[in-house]
Amino acid sequence: MTNEAPTVDGTLLLDEQLCFALYAAQRAVTAAYRPLLDELGLTYPQYLVLLVLWERGETTVKELASALRLDYGTMSPLLKRLEAAGLVRRERSARDERSVLVACTGRGEELKGRAERVPGTLLATTGLGTAEVTRLREELWGLAERAQGAADRTR
Structure with missing residues (x-):
């Protein structure tokens, strides 16, 4: 008698699921980021927004949501919190009233220097x-x- 679990194509064993391995890895990586981002006063999603803005500069909410693979319903409260913290500004586009532009404030740009150590520290x-x-x-x-x-x- 062996103690090995049987392996079957289409197994429903939790630890055999690709989706669960990805989920566990994502949660662990996010948890590893947490203390680094806490020092910056940011959540992980806020950090991702700022990464896009630091890379691209002023961009529309639609482009930002696309870059982060998020829907508008998720972006709006996220941007409101960043704006309340004084890190981003939002304003209607002069060219297209339906479009909202997002950019870092001076305070948001200053945070970039402190954030530059995050990737290396995580590694x-x-x-x-x-x-x-x-x-x-x-x-x-x-x-x-x-x-x-x-x-x-x-x-």
């Missing part, structure tokens, strides 16, 4: 090397693309 605390991170990121983007294709085909 150091997790023990991941640059090559490993690059490989993981490429594999995850490939998976995201395939999964999005599958989701689009079922709509």
